[in-house]
Amino acid sequence: MQHISIDTIKTWERFYRANFINCLSGFKSASLIGTVNEDGQPNLAVFSSIVHLGSDPALIGFINRPLAAAPHTLSNIKATGAYTINHIHPSFVNKAHQSSAKYPVEINEFEAVSLEAQYINSIKAPFVKESFIKYALELSEIVPIKQNNTFLVIGYVTDILMDASLIEEDGFIAIENAGTMTCVGVDAYYKTERTARFGYAKPIVNKESK
């Protein structure tokens, strides 16, 4: 096993280093975020840093890169307070990844990558029609992360669209049965296979530790 210090990593070529560090934190929640601007122009972009914050209230966060690198989703969320997060499945993972390209602001990425925008009731932000598990959020707060000019965007879940047959008897969602993918680094996507559910763990003090 090799010991790699941050001083060594700092000497590495920029893209090599970015790939490496991006993989280190493990599997991530690849999802598409749908928004509209004040004029109703849709925007779609892939995000990998979705993070569960709490279930009561139902709060989910995501990390937005610095504004210079990724301005459109965040400015739309600021303008409308609304966004959707859509799971990614194998049938459209290539289109989902293509939405990471830097399209000009006037381009509708739904059209550019050939995914269908789906509007439900009075929810302003578009869902991805092709996604089997998707949810709408209402912006709560944009927390600036001063260390690197990224943002933690915090939202309340307001609406969920999914096939109810995915829900198991204790509320667990079998997202793998919908084909939801996970990702690593900036461009690798994975399918998954559940190996265990352990239930709620209670302390067991084993003999050796006494």
Place this chain on the structure above:
Amino acid sequence: MQHISIDTIKTWERFYRANFINCLSGFKSASLIGTVNEDGQPNLAVFSSIVHLGSDPALIGFINRPLAAAPHTLSNIKATGAYTINHIHPSFVNKAHQSSAKYPVEINEFEAVSLEAQYINSIKAPFVKESFIKYALELSEIVPIKQNNTFLVIGYVTDILMDASLIEEDGFIAIENAGTMTCVGVDAYYKTERTARFGYAKPIVNKESK
């Protein structure tokens, strides 16, 4: 496809609702966080909300639950500024999950769940010897999330321990070859299979959108 509103979810039984919302955000980065208190007493706990914040500088965050629910890891990090994050593999996933039990503060979870603490050079926090990919961090900031009394803990990566053969030629780490697992909800663990790496996406405006 069913439309479930948050007003419906609020009427659900507490644990059913928690399981459901916890699954919604998708696959998560199951990892073990190792710390010590001021007296050198080790602590080990499983966390699922590790989040990549940036690669230059190498910044990784994790979500810590409210202090009443999960005090030990956070108080140790505050006291020492040091912690390790360790990937979880099938050979010890049951032990990793068991570390989520609420052990009294005087219990060393490494011993309680039969995992080995590994100390390297002058790094205060213990690694999990059984883990094939693990890294040490230095605390930068603990950001309170006022909506639900959780915390975003931000740290700088300082040291990495892993088998260098996992690193591909562009810096990508084949974490699936180390057997790194991903998780969903509060207790489900998954193995993975890579299906694609797409590379850096550039805008392609297709014919239909013109």
